Amino acid sequence: MGDMFRSEKMALCQLFIQQEAGYSTISELGEIGCVQFRDLNVHVNSFQRHYVNEVRRCDELERQMNYIASELRKDGIEVKELIDDLPSAPNPRDISELEATLERVETEISELAQNNVNLKTNYTELKEMCMVLEQTQTFFSDVMDAPSHFGSDDTHAQASCQLGFVAGLLNRERSFAFERMLWRISRGNIYVKRADLEEPLTDPRTGLEVYKTVFVVFYQGEQLNMRIKKVCNGFRSSLYTCPAAHAEREEMLRGVKTRLEDLKLVISQTTDHRRLVLSNTIKNLPRWLVMVKKMKAIYHTLNMFNIDVTKKCLIGEGWVPRNDLENVKQALAAGSAAVGSTLPSFMNELESDQSPPTFNRVNKFTNGYQHLIDAYGMANYREVNPALYTCITFPFLFAVMFGDLGHGFCIFLFALWLVLDEERLSKKRGGEIWNIFFGGRYIILLLGLFSMYTGFLYNDIFSKSLNIFGSGWRVRYNTSTVWTNPSLTLDPVVASVATYPMGVDPIWQLADNQIIFLNSFKMKMSIIIGVSHMIFGVCLSVVNFVHFKKYSLIFLEFIPQILFLILLFGYMCFMMFYKWVKYTPHTHYLPDTPGCAPSVLIYFINMMLFSDSPQPAGCDEYMFVVQPTLEKAFVVLAIICIPWILIGKPLYIMAVRKLRAKRQPISTLGKMDEEGGSHHGAHDEEDDEPISEIWIHQAIHMIEYILSTISHTASYLRLWALSLAHAELSDVLWNMVLSKALTFPGYPAAIALFFIFGAWVLLTIAIMILMEGLSAFLHTLRLHWVEFMSKFYTGAGYAFLPFDFKVLLRSDDDD
Incomplete structure (x- = not known):
């Protein structure tokens, strides 16, 4: 560690x-x-x-x-x-x-590839000729098969009564433009017959399938023949010689089919040899x-x-x-x-003045958490590494928002499978999303475990409660009263007989004011957790100051920052605890009954405004005697911390520079380094910075910290909001989907329940686990990056990237 x-x-x-x-x-x-x-x-x-x-x-x-x-x-x-x-x-x-071996293999494979292309080209040409001959049979069927009527495109008779023709194939998508162009150049003095081929042909060079059309163009005259051929070349059509006589076409077709069979055999043998190589x-x-x-x-x-x-x-x-x-x-x-x-x-x-790279040695468990921190920014050299604490705080804050024993158990089972079978799954290539899940398997494992723990505390399993230890509430009404009233009020004075040992009492599952109770409880809990988290982050800055020997910043930055945070928001958390302890129904003193319990938020607002907090008749204005005096003192001290943060560090730097300017001799300066080097050595990075820029930077830092302390405290309310939303959405999913199926009568209800349960499982996984889980994960990530790490983490370093064959080969595989 x-x-x-x-x-x-x-x-x-x-x-x-x-x-x-x-x-x-x-x-x-x-x-x-x-x-x-x-x-x-x-x-x-x-x-x-x-x-x-x-x-x-x-x-x-x-x-x-x-x-x-x-x-x-x-x-x-x-x-x-x-x-x-x-x-x-x-x-x-x-x-x-190795060069000679690869040269020989490449030459052999390239020759085989070229031969394969040539053979397939010949095969395609013969296949096209075969199709042209077969299709032209129908084109000539209506006309008597005689040389006196038709002539091939190579031997054109001069007689005006003899027609010539051109046959071939072209791509199907070009056929309409092809016909229009022929019509224009001939002024309508041609006759075109075409037929679309249903079977696609494979291009031997690209391997793509192409749909083609067989065409025959009938014309008269040598001049028109030349024009038609130019158009065919322009449209990249393949022209084939086709005899005019039926017997000659039959003879040619038989010859082409024989050559096709021989070529198939040659291609098959060439392919076998290529596969062997x-x-x-x-x-x-x-x-x-x-x-x-x-x-x-x-x-x-x-x-x-x-x-x-x-x-x-x-x-x-x-x-x-x-x-x-x-x-x-x-x-x-x-x-x-x-x-x-x-x-x-x-x-x-x-020896070097350059800052060294940052290297954190990790294992399978800590690797995922370190990646989360490095995604925000690489730590400065020897800066405190938040990943150590993130291993616990990250799954805990996630679980506060995702507290459900059932949903957490599903996440835990998925992560447990990834962990137990990681040796086999590490060799699997499943895409980017799979790599993210597998790389964060230990994070997901702890997310599931902590969600099960908080779900047990919330007493929430798929929106239902477990009565493990027995409820601490007892109903004092008789049987007739219970059966005749849809809802009854339980007086805490007589109905509450014990405290539930751990977590929320299951009787709140039946209460009408369940949301009101959980709303108040989770909101206060989120503020307490948030303030504690931020105080811990500010305290970690002391570790950095001590390590880098910036002892002056402990007094100039840490003390005013921690005082401002504790005096205001730490005191607000104290009032929450004191309110829970002070006000109880088991008392005869009226000001300490629950009816006199004040609003902590109103108290806090009035404290900042230096105003009174009036209470109803019979109730004390304040929770304890010295509260108004103590609150005024806290606010005054918190206000003093603001200029303390603003002017403390710049004034100290100015004083140190004046002291150094007076000590010009090197020996005197070396003596000062030995005596007080821990102080001025802390500000080496500001030595060359103009004092005006230091004032500006410190003013920005002061404004950012003061405003962020307020906004960050409010930001932790997302713990309350997402936890309440998750619980209510789970409750809606149960009541609107699954519970309806449980009320169906008769045997068909079993079939309906089977399908409705499948729909409920699908919605639970898709919405409650994946979508809600991703939302809680992102909110937890934001709480760590912004609210927690901004208190002490600079993140302006650069990573240690060693010359490592394993990393090199892995990155090449990813690319």
Whole structure:
């Protein structure tokens, strides 16, 4: 948990690696994944770096493998991803063998692909010719089949009585425009017959299905023949030679069908050979992909290094967690030993003014919560990490809004399945939504558990109550009174005989004033929880001040902020508790009876206005004697805190700057650093900032805190609103859907109940669990990001992104 409390300590390290051991050393560092390298060649063009040729070779290998993978997908073969047993980066000397293998495989597959396209093109042409010959039989059926009547488009008779014709196919959607164009160029001196083909044809190059139309255009004259052919070419139609004689067409059709059968056999044999080649390739392709990606990443990283003047040593820099320094040293030694380097690689720590990256070491459980925090903003280096507390506060605030034992149990069962079967489900690819649910499985598990707990306290299970311990209320009316009155009033003085041991008494399920009671109870509870949450957030700012040695800010910011919050809203929470304790029906003192219980909200408003709070006759004006004096003192102190926040920090910075200006000698300044460095060291970031901007920033900070304290307190009322809405919606769903089916008489009621229960389950899952659950989740996220974390969290850091093969391969898969 020490790592979760704040980010890990980082060290800026300088690596000295022998050039021959550079590749193997970076490969070892990529396997352990604990170094974030800095680019020392920022101003060098990418094409002028030392290992640019190696990167290009890797790009070419990736291109070849992507081409092979695309050909595999065309045949419906998916390239399996390597989950376990990932191969290590290949030896640079073995890359030539891999290049030769991929070159041979690519050439063979590309030749097979081109042959396949050619064969399918021939097959499509023969298929189209066959369809043209079959369809033209009907076109010529009404006219005598004789050469004296028709001539082919190649041998046109000069006699005026002889007609020529052109036959072919074109896309169906172009047929109407095609006819109109022919009509215009011929001025109506043509005759067109066409027929739509019901069976689509497959384009051999794109693989898309295309619907076509067979047409025959009858014309007279050589000039018109040339025009018609130009139009056909313009519309990209396929023209086929079709004999005019019926016997010749029959003979040609038989020949075309014979050639089609022979071509089918050839295509089948070619496809089998192609599948054999691809099946042999797919065995090694996933491993090749991983190996080339690792190799390319290594050379990209080596391009960030500097090379010394002797060109024998690589010099690099990177951030390393201090806990992993020993692992880096072992990787350097392993990389040198792998190539038998005579000079060992070594590492030095550097001093840097740059802020280190933020790294929080997480496990399966804390990973989801850390992602929630990082989505708001990456923490500054060594800043307090809210994820540690969010592990409990997040599911608790969610459960306050989603408190239902039944709905929480459904969420818990779903998350429990994800957790228990996570090893198998982690290999499943279900899309972005599935990845979100699976990644947050431990969050959902706690959301369900906490919802079950608060549902037990609310005594709410699918809008019904459980009488586990026995009600603490007793009905004092006789039987006839109970049967003859639809509703009765229970006097707390005589009807309340005990306190329900845990949670809400189940008798409130039958009460007419249930909503009034729960409304008041949950509203006060949300204010108490909200103020406690915000006080905790303000207190966490002290931890940051102490760690960064900004001790002056404890007095200048923390104390006035916490006083303003406690004196006003903390006091309001105290009045709620005192009101619950003071006023009781079991007393004979009239001012302490429930009828004299005042409104805490009215008290709070009058306290801020310095006005009295009149009460009914016989009741005390205040809950305790010193209340008016105490309230005035609290308001005055709270008002004093406002200028305290505004002017305290700027005046302190001005005083520190004047004190530094008087101490010019370095030795004197060093002595002051030793004596009071904890004070002025806290404001190093403001040293170069003009004092006018400091005043402006502090004024904005003061206004934001004072106004946000009020608005954030009111924002926690969403706990009350969503909890009440969830309970009422669940009650409506029960009464309007399921309870109606339970009143049906006779045997058909069982069938009706079966379908109505299914509808109730569907609505419960869709509305109450998914929609209401998502709404409560988003509101809880907002309460943490805005109301809680804004009190102490800066979130202006940058993440630690180490050179890690596992992260690299996972991100490539996501892309």
